[in-house]
Amino acid sequence: MSNTEIQVRIDPIPDEDDRNVTRRSKKSRSKHSKNRLSKIPSQICKVLRKGSRSEDTEPVSCAYKLAGCSFTDVASKVNSHERECSFSKIKTKDFHNILQDRLKEENTRVKLLENVYPYLSYNDAEFTDLYLTKDEDQDEDAPFVFTSQTFDSLKMSWRVIVQIEDVPDEAENANVSRKHGTFFLYQSGSSAFYNGRNPSHNKIVFLLTDSECTSHNPEPKAFHHEFSQTHKESKHITLPMAQAVVDDLSERHAFQMRVWLFKK
Numbered sequence: 001m002s003n004t005e006i007q008v009r010i011d012p013i014p015d016e017d018d019r020n021v022t023r024r025s026k027k028s029r030s031k032h033s034k035n036r037l038s039k040i041p042s043q044i045c046k047v048l049r050k051g052s053r054s055e056d057t058e059p060v061s062c063a064y065k066l067a068g069c070s071f072t073d074v075a076s077k078v079n080s081h082e083r084e085c086s087f088s089k090i091k092t093k094d095f096h097n098i099l100q101d102r103l104k105e106e107n108t109r110v111k112l113l114e115n116v117y118p119y120l121s122y123n124d125a126e127f128t129d130l131y132l133t134k135d136e137d138q139d140e141d142a143p144f145v146f147t148s149q150t151f152d153s154l155k156m157s158w159r160v161i162v163q164i165e166d167v168p169d170e171a172e173n174a175n176v177s178r179k180h181g182t183f184f185l186y187q188s189g190s191s192a193f194y195n196g197r198n199p200s201h202n203k204i205v206f207l208l209t210d211s212e213c214t215s216h217n218p219e220p221k222a223f224h225h226e227f228s229q230t231h232k233e234s235k236h237i238t239l240p241m242a243q244a245v246v247d248d249l250s251e252r253h254a255f256q257m258r259v260w261l262f263k264k
């Protein structure tokens with residue numbers, strides 16, 4: 001999608017003027033609004049369709065692709081398909097929701113790219129999909145600890161640890177607590193690593209994202225740490241995820257994440 005598409009916003013059509021509403025029956029009013037609103041998705045789809053269609057043999061997409069239609073064919077076929085396309089009959093509200101979801105996905109992708117982009121010039125970049133499992137035998141009051149398996153990345157060994165604990169919720173009164181999640185990156189087996197051939201410090205940039213099969217929607221944010229024999233553990237970073245997701249993860253026995261590592 002291009003930037004112009006990302007910035008599209010659908011503002012709700014203002015309702016009938018109050019004075020008119022009082023004179024109309026509720027039924028006729030809702031029928032009237034619906035007829036008017038039902039035209040919106042097709043108009044937006046056509047605006048979003050890039051450029052004009054040439055009558056050559058290049059396959060083009062249906063104008064309702066954004067709403068979920070996957071039909072593609074030559075322009076003349078697509079033009080007649082669009083008159084019958086089931087996605088053209090989608091309700092404005094549903095279409096609005098679909099668009100919002102798409103825009104959210106797209107914004108996350110763009111933000112991820114923006115955050116990863118500065119590090120693409122680094123010599124090494126790797127990602128690993130992690131399965132973090134809850135440490136089950138711990139004190140009741142201790143924070144929940146989820147640890148990943150040890151994994152190799154950038155020719156070093158690592159683990160990711162996520163901790164979720166109850167903290168007082170400042171916004172509420174002192175008796176109310178909320179789940180607070182943090183994570184850190186731990187360099188394991190490092191004593192063998194820092195030898196004469198390797199630098200004694202490694203400035204690493206890391207980033208948590210969803211793996212292919214998760215949707216925790218972490219904020220795409222990168223963090224730095226200079227790992228060395230005496231600084232094997234990064235600082236503890238607040239999980240860049242919504243409170244509801246942190247609450248959900250704390251109830252689980254395991255979850256998946258993807259971690260990106262970058263090194264100059």
Ligand SMILES: [Zn+2]
Pocket residue numbers: 062063064065069070071081082085086087
């Ligand atoms: Zn279609």
